[in-house]
């Protein structure tokens with residue numbers, strides 16, 4: 458198909474295993490997202506471009522959908538090779554200027570919020586080890602030279618493959634996330650808003666390190682609604698294969714989220730009143746996306762006034778709200 462984005466799959470050190478970079482060759486070679494900065498990822502991008510008779514030095518622009526390191530990390534390194542412009546949305550701009558703050562935020566939220574949720578946390582608890590390993594991954598995000606950083610806005614049209622793609626804001630997984638919609642041909646570059654697996658909300662703060670934790674899952678549900686109202690038939694996602702049945706996937710994922718939220722409520726109604734006991738009831742493995750997703754289910758239940766959230770200096774507990782007639 459003419460003007461179809463060319464998918465270059467790159468390895469990632471994160472749980473998704475791979476991340477997609479999309480190449481358009483016309484009117485000039487550009488990439489949508491570019492993987493994180495590791496040698497493996499650089500080699501995979503070099504090879505993916507060579508398969509299309511290009512080198513990294515040929516890339517004129519890189520557009521970033523959202524500021525997670527597996528999507529933006531290598532951009533600064535590409536820019537330094539050949540002066541490629543790195544285009545980010547107005548939502549991403551502040552983050553991109555200061556990637557270190559991203560790791561500080563993850564660390565702060567992991568230690569403050571999750572430690573409180575988890576009850577007592579010792580230096581060898583998996584949470585602390587996990588946040589330390591996240592900090593070690595700082596090198597996977599290369600600073601972007603300021604003079605090469607360009608900003609597009611939500612609502613703008615961008616030209617990829619000689620077609621115009623509308624920028625649409627889709628927060629939830631990341632509060633900086635944008636997707637791109639080609640309205641005439643009904644194609645979407647869907648970033649991590651629409652994947653074959655249900656996306657999870659990532660820990661983020663409202664502006665700066667002193668901000669409040671953003672309730673990502675309720676925001677993500679609003680984005681699903683926006684997404685569902687858009688007219689498109691094929692999605693090129695940030696991870697995994699092209700999606701040709703987007704509406705079916707959206708409705709399955711919404712049903713899954715709803716079902717898991719109700720399971721969570723059942724456990725709470727049956728007397729589980731803390732996260733430390735709720736987590737193993739809901740999941741059998743320790744992963745960061747599961748940690749933040751479960752916080753998301755709790756946020757939804759609080760929003761629906763199904764549970765009370767009780768937080769003090771040291772801990773967070775919750776209980777089901779009983780219906781009084």
Ligand SMILES: [Zn+2]
Nearest residue numbers: 525527649695
């Ligand atoms: Zn991603």
